[in-house]
Amino acid sequence: MATTKLVMKLVYILLTLFTFTISPAISTAPEGCDSGAENPCIDKAKALPLKIVAIVAILTTSLIGVMAPLFSRHIACLRPDGHGFMIVKCFASGIILGTGFVHVLPDSFEMLSSECLNDDPWHKFPFAGFVAMLSGLATLAIDSITTSLYTVKNVDEPVLDVYGYDQEKAIHTVGHNHSHGVVPETTKDNTQLLRYRIIAMVLELGILFHSVVNGLSLGATNDACTIKGLIIALCFHHLFEGIGLGGCILQADFKNVKKFLMAFFFAGTTPCGIFLGIALSSIYRDNSPTALITTGLLNACSAGMLIYMALVDLLATEFMGSMLQGSIKFQIKCFAAALLSCAIMSVVAKWA
Template identity: 30%
Template sequence: MSESDSSCIDAHGLDTHLHLRIASVFIILACATTGTLFPVLARRSKWLHVPKFVFDFAKYFGSGVIIATAFIHLLAPALEALSSPCLSPAWAEYPYALALCLLSIFSIFIVELVAFRWGTAKLDSIGLRHDPHGHHTGSHAAHGPEGTQTPPSDVEEALQKPQQHHHHLGDSASAQIVGIAILEFGVLLHSVLIGLTLAVDEKFRILFIVIVFHQTFEGLGLGSRLAFIKLPPKYNWVPILAACVFGVSTPVGIAVGLAVRSSYDPGSATASIVSGILDSLSAGILIYTGLVELLAHEFLFSKEMMNSSNGNLVYAIGTMLLGCGLMALLGKWA
């Protein structure tokens, strides 16, 4: 018991690699922002023709990364933090980390449901015409006055397949926006936390390398989703803003961690409770997003995926498993 007691006492040997810790703010800022912005800008650029399979790779790889992150990089540390011997025995009486994760999953579900209903009504009023089932309002809507505000791809879709009904929420703009907002939120919370951890962790070097990869992959996954949201032209800045916010999130965490590092001891009981709770909640957000938004919507409910060739399906699943596997493997070191 003596060893665990001593590990609960403040350990301030945190001034190792201080310059590198400060540099890491800028290095990660550059990598994460580039990773997230690249797909968004590449999709819009006239001269940079990135083939669709590259986007698909980033998208499915990103899905795998997000699901593995939830279980291996969030839920596992949360369970560990909340069962730390430094905490009062009351914490050991119930699996709080799992309960908080469960709470988070259902909260996100309810938030998404409410936001979707509200968002659909809101978007209808700005001229993105979708009914609650995500059906396009038929071919005539494309010729009507609101046709001018509908993005061209939607007009084409509405013209080409007026009879084809999409029976899932994934197609409608409001569902996409709500889904992305929730994904962004989960990823942001998580990114700020890993930044905080990086600033104060003893095993800085290896963690730093892992997080650079981690944030770049996660950025690519998020960016390739942001790149494909269908928005009216005047809202085109939204994906770019979302990408930049993601890029800034981890550096903000590192900066906060460096600022409070003298008073924040990663081994203390308070730190364990705070990081355990936040990790559990982020895990729930990413589990929900990963399984519902990404797996179910990208595969099971996607007309495109269901009608595509076996090769295409195998490619998408393989890519996702690769992302998941690599991220799960990183869990060995970080």
């Protein structure tokens, strides 16, 4: 579909623009900021091998996480139309929600309130929350407008309301006991498939933003003590995050080439960020004002997207769907799965 191709192009354009924001961050941190020069853990010789280990470990665990759902259709208990898959999907959605609330958004607040930034305006206005809010609204607009454009372009009937009926026809149907107000199942299926594809691509975009930032930060630091903890934490983080993204890619029913392209793009983003950080480690300063502002705003943008996608397009959609609405017991199981994954991400947040 032309719409999906447009969104994918947007992903690449935004990431390309991000690379141009890195060069201004190669600057000296202001006086008075803690540069870590007296930290005994700062050892470039010891840090480099750990960074190589991080690249391999994160790439491997990311691939395992994102690819696992793509092969789940071959497992009877995890088929996309089964209860097992729904529980796994709610678990994965909780991972995305936890990532946005507990990992990315707090990092943004911390960066944009750093003592290395000028008091005016960065300490006088909550830029992190403001940008996250705008990002969530922008994601809603993209979600809604893209679906509407597709519906208007491909459906002869008027645009559907949330119940799948044109209101005027629905009233006519009820009043005269006719059935011509019902929209064809093919139209509903195509619209739902489009939504799944939009969800998958926008979700990947949000994940890629903070993955690049994580990789760049890890690659640029020479603190061997910090890197050791980050390797374990980021491996778990990307494993579970990959499961969430992989489930969305599976439901989007892309062609195999696009599925694996999105999977490898997700898995390779953080390692690429680490490579870039290593290349810039001698001149990049993560506490320079430009670096703090750039990464802080990107994290806020990513947080808004992830929180919106997790709550609206993933959890709310499933919990209000027919499968879960038909069983309170099953709802409780899915809620427990989402709560468990949020708890796991909250624990992991202690280290990453």
